[in-house]
Amino acid sequence: MAASLSIGDVAAATGLSVHALRFFEREDLFLRDIPRSAGGHRLYDAADVEWLLLCNRLRESGMPIATLRRFAALVRSGPGNEPDRLELLREHERSVRARIAELTACLEVIHGKVAVYERHVEDGTAAGLWAPVPSS
Amino acid sequence: MAASLSIGDVAAATGLSVHALRFFEREDLFLRDIPRSAGGHRLYDAADVEWLLLCNRLRESGMPIATLRRFAALVRSGPGNEPDRLELLREHERSVRARIAELTACLEVIHGKVAVYERHVEDGTAAGLWAPVPSS
DNA sequence: GTAGAATCTAGACTTCGCTCTAGGTCAAAC
DNA sequence: GTTTGACCTAGAGCGAAGTCTAGATTCTAC
Numbered sequence: 135m136a137a138s139l140s141i142g143d144v145a146a147a148t149g150l151s152v153h154a155l156r157f158f159e160r161e162d163l164f165l166r167d168i169p170r171s172a173g174g175h176r177l178y179d180a181a182d183v184e185w186l187l188l189c190n191r192l193r194e195s196g197m198p199i200a201t202l203r204r205f206a207a208l209v210r211s212g213p214g215n216e217p218d219r220l221e222l223l224r225e226h227e228r229s230v231r232a233r234i235a236e237l238t239a240c241l242e243v244i245h246g247k248v249a250v251y252e253r254h255v256e257d258g259t260a261a262g263l264w265a266p267v268p269s270s
Numbered sequence: 271m272a273a274s275l276s277i278g279d280v281a282a283a284t285g286l287s288v289h290a291l292r293f294f295e296r297e298d299l300f301l302r303d304i305p306r307s308a309g310g311h312r313l314y315d316a317a318d319v320e321w322l323l324l325c326n327r328l329r330e331s332g333m334p335i336a337t338l339r340r341f342a343a344l345v346r347s348g349p350g351n352e353p354d355r356l357e358l359l360r361e362h363e364r365s366v367r368a369r370i371a372e373l374t375a376c377l378e379v380i381h382g383k384v385a386v387y388e389r390h391v392e393d394g395t396a397a398g399l400w401a402p403v404p405s406s
Numbered sequence: 407g408t409a410g411a412a413t414c415t416a417g418a419c420t421t422c423g424c425t426c427t428a429g430g431t432c433a434a435a436c
Numbered sequence: 437g438t439t440t441g442a443c444c445t446a447g448a449g450c451g452a453a454g455t456c457t458a459g460a461t462t463c464t465a466c
Contacts (some may be wrong), residue, residue, distance in 0.1 A: 195376035220387040240331035251356040
């Protein structure tokens with residue numbers, strides 16, 4: 135077991151580019167120093183992929199690299215700081231919920247605009263919608 | 271009526287910086303050429319503010335400047351292209367809904383992690399959470 | 407044993423969306 | 437009338453998050 139994976143394998147498994155994986159490493163986002171083959175090639179394992187998949191979720195949901203780095207550092211520094219990790223994750227959870235709320239509010243405005251245009255386009259009477267005087 | 275507003279007034283009314291307002295103008299995001307005072311100062315009106323507030327919603331919800339510019343161009347070019355404006359807004363609405371769905375999916379993963387850490391921190395037994403072997 | 411694909415490093419470059427600077431001009435309060 | 441603050445232009449700079457290049461090396465398949 136614990137067969138090691140090349141950077142290309144990991145790129146394929148995570149959707150990250152090989153460039154991004156090297157960048158992540160420079161940015162200290164891994165939970166360990168990635169070992170190398172005799173020739174200097176990186177040797178990943180399944181746990182690295184696992185971690186990257188979580189990273190993807192955190193990144194997709196708007197966590198900045200800097201915060202991800204702080205989280206990785208906490209994990210890397212071993213047991214004892216779990217309350218800190220928890221607080222970091224909770225804070226991110228709050229920010230994601232807030233972002234969803236913000237988007238939902240925007241959506242109402244946007245959908246309202248869509249509805250206005252739908253009515254006017256249906257009517258064929260689109261005059262006075264936004265030019266020169268705004269309709270709303 | 272139709273008292274004109276200075277760039278500072280508009281900045282205060284919209285939350286955009288004066289720099290951003292000049293930038294928006296360079297980027298052709300307004301619905302008209304903003305008139306100037308004798309001394310060259312910009313003279314905005316309430317409709318400009320109205321439009322900027324909509325722009326804020328579109329930007330906050332992730333619309334790129336380039337798309338906003340396309341929308342502004344459609345409006346500026348007068349009646350006749352309402353179906354195009356509608357399609358642009360509908361497309362944006364779709365993308366906002368998709369983004370909300372994506373965030374909601376991430377939220378589940380993140381909340382799952384939070385729950386794991388909560389249990390372990392509560393127990394006092396945080397061993398084996400993510401170091402060296404991942405828990406999930 | 408050799409061709410071709412994958413990987414290595416260091417560092418330059420890109421895109422987006424502003425933000426800030428420099429060096430002035432204009433306007434309003436005292 | 438002068439000081440103070442707001443505004444002007446043009447253009448440089450910035451932070452985030454990678455992406456891409458060049459040139460060298462290693463690995464894999466025949």
